[in-house]
Amino acid sequence: ATLTFTPSINYWQSKNKTIVGRLRELFIARLISLNNKMKLLKKQISAKDGSGFVSLLPNTPEDLWHTYNLLQTGDLVRCTTLRKVSKESSTGSVTSNKVRMNLTIEVTKLEFDSESLHVRISGPNRAESEHVRMGAFHTLTLELDRNFSIEKQCWDQVYLDRIEEACNPERGAEVACVVMSAGLAHVCLVTGSVTVTKARIEVNIPKKRTGSTAHSKSLTKFYEAVYRAILTHITFDKIKCVLLGSPGFQKDDFFKFMMMECVKREDRALIENKNKFVLCHASSGHKHAIEELFMDESVMSKVTETKLSKEIEVLNKFMRLLDTDPDKAYYGYFHVQKANEELAIDSLLISDDLFRNSDVATRKKYVALVESVRENGGTVYVFSTMHVSGQQLQQVSGVAAILRYPLPDLEELEDIAAAYDEDVEIEGDDEELTEEQRKEREETRIREDMEDMGFN
Numbered sequence: 001a002t003l004t005f006t007p008s009i010n011y012w013q014s015k016n017k018t019i020v021g022r023l024r025e026l027f028i029a030r031l032i033s034l035n036n037k038m039k040l041l042k043k044q045i046s047a048k049d050g051s052g053f054v055s056l057l058p059n060t061p062e063d064l065w066h067t068y069n070l071l072q073t074g075d076l077v078r079c080t081t082l083r084k085v086s087k088e089s090s091t092g093s094v095t096s097n098k099v100r101m102n103l104t105i106e107v108t109k110l111e112f113d114s115e116s117l118h119v120r121i122s123g124p125n126r127a128e129s130e131h132v133r134m135g136a137f138h139t140l141t142l143e144l145d146r147n148f149s150i151e152k153q154c155w156d157q158v159y160l161d162r163i164e165e166a167c168n169p170e171r172g173a174e175v176a177c178v179v180m181s182a183g184l185a186h187v188c189l190v191t192g193s194v195t196v197t198k199a200r201i202e203v204n205i206p207k208k209r210t211g212s213t214a215h216s217k218s219l220t221k222f223y224e225a226v227y228r229a230i231l232t233h234i235t236f237d238k239i240k241c242v243l244l245g246s247p248g249f250q251k252d253d254f255f256k257f258m259m260m261e262c263v264k265r266e267d268r269a270l271i272e273n274k275n276k277f278v279l280c281h282a283s284s285g286h287k288h289a290i291e292e293l294f295m296d297e298s299v300m301s302k303v304t305e306t307k308l309s310k311e312i313e314v315l316n317k318f319m320r321l322l323d324t325d326p327d328k329a330y331y332g333y334f335h336v337q338k339a340n341e342e343l344a345i346d347s348l349l350i351s352d353d354l355f356r357n358s359d360v361a362t363r364k365k366y367v368a369l370v371e372s373v374r375e376n377g378g379t380v381y382v383f384s385t386m387h388v389s390g391q392q393l394q395q396v397s398g399v400a401a402i403l404r405y406p407l408p409d410l411e412e413l414e415d416i417a418a419a420y421d422e423d424v425e426i427e428g429d430d431e432e433l434t435e436e437q438r439k440e441r442e443e444t445r446i447r448e449d450m451e452d453m454g455f456n
Contacts, residue, residue, distance in 0.1 A: 083132065
């Protein structure tokens with residue numbers, strides 16, 4: 001007899017639920033991939049004077065760093081917030097409840113928390129509200145997935161470039177770094193603007209003792225914690241390279257452990273992306289050791305396509321020129337500006353901290369320098385102070401330049417120019433002298449010339 005299978009209604013219902021559930025997962029994953037960037041909701045900027053406002057929606061921690069760089073003292077920020085509102089009834093009883101409202105404050109204080117990646121702004125209220133009086137001081141925290149508006153008197157080109165960079169859908173973490181030492185490890189994601197610590201692992205590892213297994217057990221526990229952190233925080237679809245650094249051979253031992261475990265546990269993410277791991281030397285497991293990883297030329301060859309690698313490469317070139325050919329490398333605003341007047345700048349290195357200056361005139365002169373270098377065909381690199389490369393640049397005034405051709409000492413050029421201007425002024429004064437004064441000056445010059453030639 002032939003057996004036939006007739007699907008029941010419950011079978012089709014469960015089948016449809018499975019299909020719908022899978023489609024829902026794919027749809028959510030697609031939304032997450034699309035939302036992995038800052039959203040520009042509205043932009044209204046005058047072409048005449050550059051005044052206006054933009055509305056933004058941050059979706060990643062790096063978006064908040066871009067927001068911090070967009071804000072300046074005197075800007076107006078509007079966003080939603082919760083405030084405790086108290087009401088007194090006719091009987092004298094007071095009731096309090098939290099009310100969500102829109103506030104517009106003028107920025108007088110600006111803070112960025114590098115650990116939690118939060119932006120806090122303080123200032124007086126500048127828009128009428130039912131619950132908050134005009135001029136009352138408040139503090140707002142700009143958070144992820146909550147839109148806000150920024151209004152400025154002038155949106156210069158540096159601000160507009162920052163918005164363009166933040167809203168670029170192709171950006172994101174390009175390099176992951178794992179630095180470790182005995183019992184200490186940091187797992188970090190290095191994006192184009194900020195280094196984010198995703199995990200800090202610390203395990204007490206006792207010394208090796210004869211007949212004791214405490215050392216090996218603690219070491220295995222430490223390796224397993226680092227292994228889980230890598231799987232949890234590193235998305236291999238987006239990461240181009242994973243730098244694994246440590247002193248001695250600890251990185252090699254951990255890499256062998258990781259390869260054995262991923263095969264044993266069938267973790268496809270690590271098996272398929274093992275070629276992305278680059279083993280390199282680091283002096284410790286602290287976060288600042290990441291700087292050493294990017295100093296290795298073999299490491300730089302693996303990350304040549306990333307934004308950070310280009311910045312580190314040009315910074316290393318500048319440092320080498322300071323030693324080998326100082327006439328082609330200058331730092332400090334005065335010297336860099338003089339080199340720009342000579343149309344000699346090939347690469348301008350500038351820290352984003354200079355654009356956060358509270359003095360409008362100071363900020364404008366750096367913006368003008370950037371625009372001038374670009375107009376003259378130079379390349380501008382804006383370094384983030386959240387990277388070790390930006391912190392190194394800060395140590396040499398925050399602005400530096402690599403020149404197309406060597407220039408003599410700019411201070412000597414200034415002295416020559418000042419002496420030339422002085423001679424021109426003296427010659428120009430001859431027109432204001434009387435006939436007798438002109439003759440007397442001419443006789444004095446002749447007498448001095450004769451003395452120089454030995455005729456007394």
